[in-house]
Amino acid sequence: MDDTATRHTEKMKRIKAARDKMMASKTGEKGLIMVHTGPGKGKSSSGFGMVLRCIAHGMPCAVVQFIKGGRDTGERELLRTRFAQECRFFVSGEGFTWETQDRERDIAAAQNGWRIAREQILDPQIRFVLLDEINIALRYDYLDVAEVVDFLLNEKPPMTHVCLTGRNAKPELVEAADLVTEMSLIKHPFRAGIKAQPGVEF
Amino acid sequence: MDDTATRHTEKMKRIKAARDKMMASKTGEKGLIMVHTGPGKGKSSSGFGMVLRCIAHGMPCAVVQFIKGGRDTGERELLRTRFAQECRFFVSGEGFTWETQDRERDIAAAQNGWRIAREQILDPQIRFVLLDEINIALRYDYLDVAEVVDFLLNEKPPMTHVCLTGRNAKPELVEAADLVTEMSLIKHPFRAGIKAQPGVEF
Numbered sequence A, B: 001m002d003d004t005a006t007r008h009t010e011k012m013k014r015i016k017a018a019r020d021k022m023m024a025s026k027t028g029e030k031g032l033i034m035v036h037t038g039p040g041k042g043k044s045s046s047g048f049g050m051v052l053r054c055i056a057h058g059m060p061c062a063v064v065q066f067i068k069g070g071r072d073t074g075e076r077e078l079l080r081t082r083f084a085q086e087c088r089f090f091v092s093g094e095g096f097t098w099e100t101q102d103r104e105r106d107i108a109a110a111q112n113g114w115r116i117a118r119e120q121i122l123d124p125q126i127r128f129v130l131l132d133e134i135n136i137a138l139r140y141d142y143l144d145v146a147e148v149v150d151f152l153l154n155e156k157p158p159m160t161h162v163c164l165t166g167r168n169a170k171p172e173l174v175e176a177a178d179l180v181t182e183m184s185l186i187k188h189p190f191r192a193g194i195k196a197q198p199g200v201e202f
Helices: A003-024 A043-056 A074-082 A103-122 A134-139 A145-154 A171-176 B003-024 B043-056 B074-082 B103-122 B134-139 B145-154 B171-176
Strands: A033-037 A061-065 A087-091 A128-132 A161-165 A179-187 B033-037 B061-065 B087-091 B128-132 B161-165 B179-187
Touching (some): A003 B103, A043 B074, A061 A074, A074 A087, A074 B043, A087 A103, A103 A128, A103 B003, A145 A171, B033 B043, B033 B171, B043 B061, B043 B128, B043 B161, B061 B074, B061 B103, B074 B087, B087 B103, B103 B128, B103 B134, B134 B145, B134 B161, B145 B171
Parallel strands (some): A033 A161, A061 A128, B033 B161, B061 B128, B128 B161
8 A cells, every 4th residue: 555545544543443432422322303494405305214214124104294285295195105004194284374375274284283293203103203394383383382392302202203394493492302403505496497396396 | 254364364365476476487497406415414314305206206216325335224225125116226335434444445436436326317217316425425536526517517418306415515516506405413412422323314
């Protein structure tokens, strides 16, 4: 090996040693409260990516969609047709709030979604629950954030993972969460006149 | 309806009108160059979430994993066993750079991955290509960013979507992309001593 290669190997050995030591200190296991928020793309799709991972590991899942119900999405179709055994799928919302234009109906749908969500989270068979777009329902106070946070912290089974998605996550939820990712928009094709396309957006 | 409900309905009608007008101006379709970067979680999992969406829409996919090859991941297992017809899966990397500790081997693996990636992108049957963790290979100059950007801009079929993931995306790639999302880490359970867990991290 030449000098560069030797230096690379030595450097990587040191990084590996430090990393192995760091990872050895991470021994805890815990059902996580995860939040995907921010204006960028990837909040729901990474939630569905985790559903895929859980199915692969034999961990039964449930998805509750709070807002996007009005539109047929690829992930819903695929999970319902191909993974009905591994993943339960519930739709509570009838579309975005500007589509329904009926606040009372939106509130009733959100409350119904939260009732289903609680049941699924409490079900000992279920290991991962995705609450897709619940942050929208929380933001408009269709759901009480204190009630949701209290339930997640005090009634969620300790090993069950819950992922909550949507823009504008409330500070109380961020505070309660174990893992929070903010998706930021650096560049978006809408600005160049490109419409929402299958596979990418839905 | 009481006053609050009426005001809500009126407000939502105005939002819907503005939104419909905005969406009507977005009529273009284009195969997108998408980049998921940043230190937060969700870069790969949202890429796999899009693979799920594409499969649902009957859009054949290909995945090339550049770095994570050393570890068995749930998504790889699931795609290989359940979606072998809909999604081709290639692994070029043998693990993180600090695991292999061999720069020449890493470079050869990255170059091989890029050769496969080009073939898949050029294949007219394939509609979506996920280049998972390619940004790591670009960052260490295992691949030439100018070559990658030139290929994506000038040789990629116009309707094929390509998603490139990994931290520290090079500025040249961000500049060339149609859609860039930065995943920021607001809070991570590693800090609380929690290890990487199945379903969530792999």
